[in-house]
Amino acid sequence: MRLSFHFVSLFRFGIYIFLASLCSCNEKEVPRTEKTDPLLHPIEASLQDLVDIWYPKAIDTVHGGFWSDFSYKWEKEGKQQKMLVSQARHIWTAATLASFYKSEKYEKIASHGVQFLRNHMWDEDNGGFFTLLGIEGDSLRILSKGKSAYGNSFAIYGLATYYKVSKDSAALHLAKKTFDWLEEHAHDSVYGGYFDVLQQDGSWMLDVTDNSKNYENFIRKNWKDQNSSIHLLESLTALYDVWPSDLVKTRLEELLVLIRDTITTDKGYLTLHLERDWTPVSLRDSSETYRSSHFYLDHVSFGHDVETAFLLLEASHVLGVPNDSITLRKAKKMIDHSLEWGWDHQVGGFYDGGYYWSANERNIVNKSKVWWTEAEALNSLLLMAQLYPEEMRYDSLFRKQWEYLDTYMIDHTYKGWYHEGLDTDPSAKKDAKAHIWKVNYHNIRSLINVIRMLRSDFPLTNDHL
Template sequence: MNKTFLVFCVITVIFLSCKKQQKPIEDLLLAELEVAAKDNLIDKWYPLILDQDDGGYYSDVTHDFKIGENHNKMIVTQARHVWVNAKASFIYKDSSYLTYANHGFDFLKNKMWDSINGGFYSLVKKDGTPILRRGQEKTAYGNSFAIYGLAALYEVSENPEALEYAKKTFYWLEEHSHDADLKGYFQHLNLDGTPIIRPEDEPSTSDIGYKDQNSSIHLLEAFTALYEVWPDELLRERLEEMLLLIRDTIVTDKGYMNLFFTANWTPISFQDTSKENIKQHYYLNHVSFGHDIEIAYLMLEASHALGVKNDSITLKKAKLLVDHTIKNGIDKKLGGLYDGGYYYKGDDNISIVNDKKNWWAQAEGLNSLLIMNDYFPDDELDYKAQFDNLWNYTKTYFIDDEFGGWYEWGIDKSSESKTALKGHIWKSIYHNFRALTNCIKILKKDNANF
């Protein structure tokens, strides 16, 4: 037999064997993700948390999936439940989820919308009575999630009332929160919608009166969702404004976001102070790896919605954010994204200042890593391997195989999370459900819009 032909045959057999091996591995991963999204997550939450007495959704869920004790209701979480159920109704072709989404919408429009001043209250009691706290009466962040949930509900139901409230919220933010001179949005709003101006004697640890990255990235997310169902010209202007503001101002050249800003977008920094003072102001000034890797996805999603062809500038910045997180924010031994880091003055290397790992950051990491792998399959950082490592870490230290759901903090660092609440006003399943279903969509090469 010809030696060249023999070598060719051996290579062909090896190649076919590898292809056969790869398919079962991909199928196994898909099956794991699908069980994690449906059986372990969404079916544990719904219809359990529907408040049939006062409307909306219960807030506290115990570690073993029983209804907890504290049920003040926050617009962010209530709207996220509407979004999740609207998306689930499309993904699983199950009208039950649409019923659950409409249940939440009824509470939003009847109890959380301020019929006198407009806008959604940030926080209400279980029965919908507003809880008015300085700086938290209404926020751009909270109203952004109302838009996000309502846009998703309209997309699957074509309920004109859902779109009406989404549009009303957008216009309310336009009138009260949008900064026509310096761009972006004021976060903290009074009851009548007027922005709260930061007092001179405000404690230095307070974020009152600052603009911020968190409300900005979620306004971008909300405007993207709304623009996809309502391609309004003013909305397009604001969507593009937020994309450019985040990409070119909030994201630094190193590949992370500054967190808080004065009205003219000067970053709030304590880098020139002592380490003790920096520690006291950690909330206002650190590197948030979860937000950094999340915004990579949200910027690309916004660019796609705007119809920008071959947006190499946004893609380059998104890659920079993901790469910075991989290199600096992942536990190299055990896996998982750390909560936060800090660049001390004169130090080019980042210091990890909070090594705990929260649930939403891992979820956003899974999503963005798989997206990067699609764009750059041969990159030296090997995004698929990074995804596999993060997924293995998440399965081991976040997903509760006994009772279901995700722990709030990775139990490698926070063992107490095993018996802590699975849900509260700051924790639902929006981050992890979205990430899991997006990953499934990417792996299936499914271009369906969900």
């Protein structure tokens, strides 16, 4: 299937100049504030620097949507494929910036992304969004072999957030259509939760034994997983906030309880993959070679744990559960477990992953400090500091985490964030600043939330005052 474009060069240039004028890097929009916390102004400035380097640079006025690949100097290079997750994350980010800065220019950027999703990534034959498109000359070609609940969840997340700021009913309608498609195709009415790996028509892959069609994530076809589950929780939280449907509420409550009480273990970490009936998948008895090559299937992911602590509390807040002590206790346990095991006490930052060999034997398997993990940590540490002010360590750790980011993760020369902290990978200084899996929603969300918390203007902490 080919989707053709016919743009006049002058028109392209005019659109780019228009967007550039809207997003001029010289126009600083840091709101005035009287708050005196010493980190507030540096974090506000860091957010603005991050926003300025991404927009309008990432706006694709040729094919629509957003460019994906940039070098460490922010030169456009690479395949520039259009992945649903990264395109939708840009929509969410721009819409969130529009609300935060009270600025129409970011709303227009989000609208630009919504048009691309609607016109080029929605599957008119089968419903749902395609996972990946490739650029071929002036056309786009479908590259993905199947569909993903994870990817479609981010479409809902971006569309619902854009609707909240724009009141564009067409965007909300598309978010509802996506939810209905997931309900029909991905939701498991027997055991609850959702399958992530689906065929192009949305059918399950439980009985598919032949991978001659080269399906993505074929190894995970029969499983459920924490990653798609937590982001479905995130997206349905945003959708319920603007469309309080009874069914959306039911699914949101279902996911919250599943993630909190089943996917999250008693120790306080998420099981990465699970069978259809929620039996944990473990590679502990596999060979060392197999285990190492399939690390992504079974380990303790500190980044997902600290992120999920926040997402659970956010979902509880939007559901209108005041002082949800059960969820609050579990969120705290997840943060504490990550700090006790995955935190670098010397310079700060969380390691990427560890492994439990038995109840009392464990080790850090991957000491990388990945950009999105460190962003989510900043947000969750300050959240804990404000929810538990009597435990002063959280505030100290939040400040140490900011120092870590400012020293090892933020590029003060070319701007943006490295994909990994320079303390664990000095070569990251010259690695790509952006690709289809590295966008800006984790760090921009974290910085906005932290700024709001430092201004005493954050609903999750106000719930517990």
